[in-house]
Amino acid sequence: MGVAVVPPRAGSASASPAAGAPAPAAGAPAAVEARNLSLVFDTDDGPVQALSHVDLTIRPGEFVSLIGPSGCGKTTLLRVIADLETATGGTLTVKGMSPRDARLRRSYGYVFQAPALYPWRSVARNVALPLEIMGVPRAERRRRVEAGLDLVNLAGFGNKFPWQLSGGMQQRASIARALSFDPDLLLMDEPFGALDEIVRDKLNDQLLRLWDRTGKTVVFVTHSIPEAVFLSTRIVVMSPRPGRVHDIVDCDFPRDRTLDIRETPEFLRVAHRVREGLRAGHAYVD
Amino acid sequence: MATRATPVVVVVLAVLAAWYVAAVAMNADLQRQAFDTAGTADAAWPDFVAGTWSQAHPRLPAPHQIAGEIGRSVFAVAPTSKRSLVYHAGITLEATALGFLLGGLFGFGLSLLVVHAPSLDRGLMPWIVASQTVPIVALAPMIVVILAQVSVTGLLPKAVIAAYLSFFPVAVGMAKGLRSSDPLHVDLMRTYSASRPQVLRLLRLPASLPFLFASLKVGVAASLVGTVVAEVTKSEDGGLGARLLAGSYYGQTVQIWAALLVAALCGAGLVGLVSGVERLVLGRFGGGR
Ligand SMILES: Nc1ncnc2c1ncn2[C@@H]1O[C@H](COP(=O)(O)OP(=O)(O)OP(=O)(O)O)[C@@H](O)[C@H]1O
Ligand SMILES: [Mg+2]
Numbered sequence: 001m002g003v004a005v006v007p008p009r010a011g012s013a014s015a016s017p018a019a020g021a022p023a024p025a026a027g028a029p030a031a032v033e034a035r036n037l038s039l040v041f042d043t044d045d046g047p048v049q050a051l052s053h054v055d056l057t058i059r060p061g062e063f064v065s066l067i068g069p070s071g072c073g074k075t076t077l078l079r080v081i082a083d084l085e086t087a088t089g090g091t092l093t094v095k096g097m098s099p100r101d102a103r104l105r106r107s108y109g110y111v112f113q114a115p116a117l118y119p120w121r122s123v124a125r126n127v128a129l130p131l132e133i134m135g136v137p138r139a140e141r142r143r144r145v146e147a148g149l150d151l152v153n154l155a156g157f158g159n160k161f162p163w164q165l166s167g168g169m170q171q172r173a174s175i176a177r178a179l180s181f182d183p184d185l186l187l188m189d190e191p192f193g194a195l196d197e198i199v200r201d202k203l204n205d206q207l208l209r210l211w212d213r214t215g216k217t218v219v220f221v222t223h224s225i226p227e228a229v230f231l232s233t234r235i236v237v238m239s240p241r242p243g244r245v246h247d248i249v250d251c252d253f254p255r256d257r258t259l260d261i262r263e264t265p266e267f268l269r270v271a272h273r274v275r276e277g278l279r280a281g282h283a284y285v286d
Numbered sequence: 287m288a289t290r291a292t293p294v295v296v297v298v299l300a301v302l303a304a305w306y307v308a309a310v311a312m313n314a315d316l317q318r319q320a321f322d323t324a325g326t327a328d329a330a331w332p333d334f335v336a337g338t339w340s341q342a343h344p345r346l347p348a349p350h351q352i353a354g355e356i357g358r359s360v361f362a363v364a365p366t367s368k369r370s371l372v373y374h375a376g377i378t379l380e381a382t383a384l385g386f387l388l389g390g391l392f393g394f395g396l397s398l399l400v401v402h403a404p405s406l407d408r409g410l411m412p413w414i415v416a417s418q419t420v421p422i423v424a425l426a427p428m429i430v431v432i433l434a435q436v437s438v439t440g441l442l443p444k445a446v447i448a449a450y451l452s453f454f455p456v457a458v459g460m461a462k463g464l465r466s467s468d469p470l471h472v473d474l475m476r477t478y479s480a481s482r483p484q485v486l487r488l489l490r491l492p493a494s495l496p497f498l499f500a501s502l503k504v505g506v507a508a509s510l511v512g513t514v515v516a517e518v519t520k521s522e523d524g525g526l527g528a529r530l531l532a533g534s535y536y537g538q539t540v541q542i543w544a545a546l547l548v549a550a551l552c553g554a555g556l557v558g559l560v561s562g563v564e565r566l567v568l569g570r571f572g573g574g575r
Contacts, residue, residue: 082477083476084473084476084477103476103477103479104479105479106478106479108477109477110473110474110477112470112473112474114470116468116470116471116473116474118471118488118489118492119572120492120493120495120571120572121492121572122572129474129478129488130478132488133475133478133480133484133488134478161572162572163572
């Protein structure tokens with residue numbers, strides 16, 4: 001569909017293709033592969049260990065949620081993958097490349113914990129920002145912005161400025177912005193944290209269908225256990241600082257699952273295991 | 287409307303009242319001498335007060351004397367006459383505008399350099415700051431002489447002195463403005479691996495607009511000060527500064543104050559003009575906060 005940047009598929013072939021995912025090319029590199037990843041922040045009050053020995057492989061087409069107590073390093077892990085932060089130990093590849101190369105090739109779309117819209121741009125021009133930077137022609141830009149705003153139910157709000165929108169609407173605009181250039185890896189940091197339950201359900205459903213339809217890889221940070229279980233193919237439970245992977249829970253619901261599965265025993269079983277993991281994680285410190 | 291104007295009116299009235307009282311105090315000696323020589327030392331106090339407000343060469347002229355002088359030299363003489371304050375204000379504004387343009391562009395250029403090359407920041411900033419610690423009154427004649435050596439005369443030397451004062455607030459304000467972007471907004475640009483010029487055009491410049499206008503307001507006022515100082519040095523060309531010099535040479539305090547007040551009005555007008563442009567531009571860039 002005329003994407004400006006063609007993400008390369010070449011690279012070291014290490015991970016096996018995900019079962020059930022819409023056939024990523026055989027031998028395609030892992031979307032994210034972290035080995036023994038650590039990050040220590042140097043602060044004025046001494047070093048802060050934000051990530052400690054994180055091992056994680058995310059295959060193309062997976063939907064992986066990161067869940068864990070506040071301050072455990074979820075945002076930090078996402079930022080390392082996005083090359084906004086540099087790990088101080090271990091190795092990390094993103095689509096078989098170094099995080100830096102992956103960033104330079106615009107391999108991912110990032111949804112920040114805050115909307116981060118530019119206040120001097122209208123909503124439509126905010127959504128168009130990455131397209132402008134990537135040199136997408138004006139007509140194509142307009143078409144994609146319209147489709148994007150439609151997708152997040154903001155049709156008709158394109159000419160408003162961010163301060164004229166509610167917090168939840170702003171966050172939806174930022175999701176449209178991340179989707180506008182059609183990256184096949186989405187890094188989402190609590191994108192629905194500011195939304196009410198009903199809108200959240202609706203957007204969860206839409207995100208899931210988008211993921212199912214497009215085969216994108218999603219790394220998704222959340223504090224909500226039901227949200228994680230409903231959306232994910234795997235849930236990474238992190239323990240409090242220094243952030244490490246406490247448990248990885250498989251979620252084998254069909255890709256075209258609907259919100260109804262939340263009533264099934266299987267759903268409750270997985271949710272229970274995630275909750276136990278979070279509890280046990282807390283026990284490390286307290 | 288009325289409620290918004292009230293504080294302004296109250297302040298103006300208070301200033302005027304204080305001014306009239308000060309004029310009596312400042313001019314009392316002269317008035318006493320004048321009555322002594324005229325042999326009317328026993329004049330009643332209302333006459334005395336009225337006298338302090340109507341001297342030909344008062345130490346501190348009363349507001350209505352200054353207003354009268356401005357009225358005469360604005361309306362009673364042709365705007366092309368050398369005795370017209372409009373004529374002199376025009377000369378001053380011309381050099382101010384050119385100096386502001388030069389200084390603004392230079393300051394803006396400096397801010398770009400300083401922000402994009404940290405080594406230049408350390409290398410240049412001390413000099414930029416030092417440049418403003420030299421008293422402009424001492425520097426102005428030298429600039430005029432040096433530029434005359436390379437046969438630059440007329441409007442330009444005055445504009446250069448105006449630019450010398452106005453580039454500083456623009457450079458410092460814009461350097462701060464260009465660095466004021468929200469870190470998250472900068473991160474966003476990184477995720478798009480935007481080029482430096484793109485980051486400048488799409489993020490840093492628009493984010494710095496409030497700083498730009500704040501520093502332009504200071505800059506345009508500084509430019510006016512620089513021009514007036516230059517005109518005191520180069521008084522043969524005329525201008526409000528030349529009027530100040532001539533007034534003090536001949537002890538024409540009323541003329542000095544009239545020129546001062548017109549200069550202040552020019553300054554207020556220029557700042558108002560920048561504010562108008564600011565409202566227009568910020569309105570197009572999202573308006574509310
Ligand atoms: N730039 C930084 N400098 C120093 N310390 C930092 C920095 N960024 C994060 N930290 C620290 O690293 C730890 C992990 O932070 P992070 O933002 O990744 O947590 P989080 O899991 O996303 O929390 P939340 O759920 O509240 O968003 C925290 O203790 C935080 O104080
Ligand atoms: Mg976070």
